Amino acid sequence: MEWKALNLVYLFVSFFIILNCSDLVGAHDQKMKFVLEKSDKIEADRDHHDQISSLKTYIVHVKKPQTSGVLSVSDQDLKTWYQTFLPSTTPTIATTRSSHYPRLVHAYKNVASGFAARLTADEVKAMEKKDGFVSAREEKIYSLHTTHTPKFLGLFQGLGLWNDSRLGEGVIVGLLDTGIWPDHPSFSDEGLPPPPAKWRGKCDFTGTLCNNKLIGARDFVTSTKSTGTKSPSGQPPFDLEGHGTHTSSTAAGNFVSGANAFGMANGTAAGIAPRAHLAMYRQENEEYLQYLCP
Numbered sequence: 001m002e003w004k005a006l007n008l009v010y011l012f013v014s015f016f017i018i019l020n021c022s023d024l025v026g027a028h029d030q031k032m033k034f035v036l037e038k039s040d041k042i043e044a045d046r047d048h049h050d051q052i053s054s055l056k057t058y059i060v061h062v063k064k065p066q067t068s069g070v071l072s073v074s075d076q077d078l079k080t081w082y083q084t085f086l087p088s089t090t091p092t093i094a095t096t097r098s099s100h101y102p103r104l105v106h107a108y109k110n111v112a113s114g115f116a117a118r119l120t121a122d123e124v125k126a127m128e129k130k131d132g133f134v135s136a137r138e139e140k141i142y143s144l145h146t147t148h149t150p151k152f153l154g155l156f157q158g159l160g161l162w163n164d165s166r167l168g169e170g171v172i173v174g175l176l177d178t179g180i181w182p183d184h185p186s187f188s189d190e191g192l193p194p195p196p197a198k199w200r201g202k203c204d205f206t207g208t209l210c211n212n213k214l215i216g217a218r219d220f221v222t223s224t225k226s227t228g229t230k231s232p233s234g235q236p237p238f239d240l241e242g243h244g245t246h247t248s249s250t251a252a253g254n255f256v257s258g259a260n261a262f263g264m265a266n267g268t269a270a271g272i273a274p275r276a277h278l279a280m281y282r283q284e285n286e287e288y289l290q291y292l293c294p
């Protein structure tokens, strides 16, 4: 029984990392190193990050290149044509890492004539004047909302791993994140037993905000800011950003039926260990977390 519960936790942890830090998987090692390096390095990296962030990704449509009788254009010709729309100078980022951020992100060649590129707003204005330019639109990032994850992972109520692990019952999932919205329906304690007898944690939410689902809640931000020490402030760790609420419910959210995003992905939302307990430790520096998992 114990090992099966552990299996479930491992499965959840792996999936959880993929879900919440998917860009870490593809991110270059500089970002990973960022986590390991010392704090003076963090400042330098943050400056670098600010400079990089003045570049936005645009989807640019341009006319097809002039082909003078040739029927198909080679990929290289296409790329060369697209390059004529891009600034010839690299951005003024005084670091060797700028090579990790090439201007041309993708050259489209099948359905559309155009490309995706990293540009500043001024560079886009300059590009608009060029012959052959059609349109440029800043990319928009949509977040993925789904209720289908457990099914996708092969987890079904009353069967197999979910049944054998009793949906993570008896497991306590601790999170270091931006805090939590305790009244979110995913943190209802319906069907949950009280925390295991070994539990010694504390809940700094008042009233009934903590329950058999959310059994621990502490804030380490306020005290760190005022005293510089990492000790709990005694304040309730409300989630001002939403990230911690998202990660907590992905990990151990209870079943919520009728969940959907504007009618899409309608179904029963659940974490991967819906009967596990949760303990949230709100950490200093939401910016840092954003940098790690944008």
Ligand SMILES: *[C@@H]1O[C@H](CO)[C@@H](O)[C@H](O)[C@H]1NC(C)=O
Binding pocket: 158, 159, 160, 163, 164, 166
């Ligand atoms: C579900 O788990 C219980 C034990 O918790 C077991 O008795 C039962 O046979 C399992 N059902 C299936 C279909 O695996």
